[in-house]
Amino acid sequence: MDFLFSYLVLALIYVLVGLSTNLLVGIVGIFSISQAAVFGVGAYIFANLTMAATSMPFILALAIAGGACVLLNIVVSLPSLRVSGDYFVVTSFGIQLVASAVFVNWVSGTGGANGLPGIPAPEFFGFALDTPPRYVVVAGLATGLGCLAFWLMMRSPFGRLLRAIREDEIAIAAVGKQVLGAKVAAAALAGGFGGVAGGIFAAFMSFIDPYSFDLDASILLLSMVVIGGTRTLAGSIVGPFVMLALPQILTMIDIPSTMAAPARQFAYGVLLIVFMLYRPQGLVGERL
């Protein structure tokens, strides 16, 4: 039963990250391979804040983690999107690789390869979050808010502008609307979602290490959105639930433990190609 709760919490957290990825890749239409890095930045900042001598309240720490990631995404997307989408691809790889290097090597801030153990279970107005069912509530609330925000945004004139930008930037400029600002704003929002998700992840796991936030993790997060379905809210929700169930299916096949991780990543790769070839809209999404 505990196992089911853990699956639920993780799936909900990944839905939040999935919203972040979907915003960038599905809605704005730029390829991002750094979502795990942003997720990680949020997690490490949250962990440092709550593990400090003067332990910070849960919500505040989450807000700061989210805010830092908003800034991070603005700093990253502003110069690169000014040039072209392909420049953002290179930047995104760069962010992911530099972030991984920081996570592994900046021992004082991140504990290095050994990670940060002992992240305290947060207290939420006297409501201690120390059992999986309670985490489900918190993760559910946060993700629910995230989904609401995503849905509101998509229905708003801002969402309409983003969809039009994705189709034809030149036509948008020709009707007098700014393109870069909208894209950077969407990237900033994506950062916020990712950072908050990272904070909740850190609180739930109580131990984080660089290997949850590396390039392979970014590939998994991308797969969740692509396979679930891009450009729709439903896709961001379905994807993580399906993809997190996958390793369970793989355990039914007899694979030596050293091969388990590569086998998983291999499976993600195959799924990505199969879906791009035969169902680019994912399970419940719109055409990427």
Add this chain to the structure above:
Amino acid sequence: MSYLQINAVDVSFGGLRALTDCGFAIKEGEITCMVGPNGAGKTTIFNVITGFLKPDRGSVSFKDRALTGMTPQQIVAVGIARSFQNLRLFVDLTALDNVLVGIRHQFGESVFGGLFRPIHTASSQVAVRARAMEILDHVGLADKAEIFVRNLSHGEQKLLTVARLLATEAELLLLDEPASGLSARALEGVMDLLRRLQKDGKTLLVVEHNTRVVQKIADTVLFLHQGHLIAQGTASQITSDPDLAEIYFGGVI
């Protein structure tokens, strides 16, 4: 005061000279047609006027205000908007959405408004949608508002490009081949629309290949050839000139 003034514009792409000492003036309230063989530079001059292309030399001024160095968005704000030969409509959006995207000063188009003040956004959108429906009605597409652009006919798409322009409230409209590829009936509809726009007080600069359209709607005709203005006059003057006809249909000066 001159309305739209083009002065000695030069544009080259690599070795290709698209515009050479191109200059002309547009009078306010008129429908001016720009004609000339393919490659004469008509779309290029549109790109220069609307800020999509920087000229190597020369300048453009609108109501005595220099447009040099302005972004396309700033030029729309000043009052000039253009359509595209290949339409560039948002095919996965509805006709109404295409017009809505063009309407200026909408609350909720920034992430702050759209996300943090959804109620205010929704209520201000009521007026915006009404305005967009008015525009669609004006071009004759009111009943197609919720249809996706990919499902509209070619003629209806052409009308929609004009509607999207009207949303910007620009007073000078640059139309790149608004009548090409249309059936006779659709053609009549477009010409009617253009004349109605003139009555509404808009000034139109229209690139057109169809001489009948030119004859029917143009107050002034500009003949462009090899990036340079070589003739200007009324429609009957231009279309009855045998030298120009030879250039237009393939002769060389």
Add this chain to the structure above:
Amino acid sequence: MLLSQLLINGLVTGCILGLIAISWALIYSTAGIFHVAHAGIYTLGGYLAWSLVTHGVPTLPAFIIAIAICALVGAAIQTQLYNRLADRQATPLVILVASLGTLAIIQNTIAMIYTTNILQFPLGWNRAVIGIANNSIRLSYPQILTLFAGAALCLGTICFTRYTGLGKRIRAVANNPFLADITRLRPRQTYTYVMAIASGMVGLCGILVSLDFGLQPYNGVLPLMTATVAVFAGGIGSTLGAFAVALILSVLENLALLVMPGEWGVAIAFGIFIVFMLFLPTGLSSLYSRR
């Protein structure tokens, strides 16, 4: 002196980086595809050569066969995957995701077959070093090979694209695929040739690097990402520009070892990219081609 050793090391890895950059740029400027799976082929080259050598195939034929297989794999990716996607009107984003999936497949297949342990070539000569300039600079044979290969292939690519029939076709297709299509230049066939040539080249890079540093399944992404920085900073379409920036990048990364730990090398490449993006997005080559 340590400084000159670092300089030479920088030039050597710069040649590798430069060749990865040139080969990747060939694909990017011709087919317009951001081919991340290129990193997988780089890794594949090394492992193929290693397998052949450890099964008794003589060194030179082993290397040639490995390069040939890389070329074939590259061509197969183009014809079986990218062409199919193009037929379905795939957006560049879809193609990029598919390329990423291909990379994951290649890297992890290698990891499953060969494990993630670092493997070394069982040849005697690849570990031998010679000393020059009074033994103040030490070069291994693979490093010397790399320097030659770098210069030769860089020059070769420039001449190839400028003077040979296929090379000119490649440039024509890169310039205007639509026109190329209707004038019977058959861009698809050109894309396949380009992929084959580029994949062979990067396979060779993988072999040269692994002679010195050993084999690891995930060793391709970082070099490729650094190489793309070199391509963009050097100016897309400029072979010499990409190669030059690659050399500069590598030398800087190596010299930086004097002042900071090696793990931060990636930050240098990335920092340079940011500088270029902010101040010279069209790359170095646009400086001397400005009218």
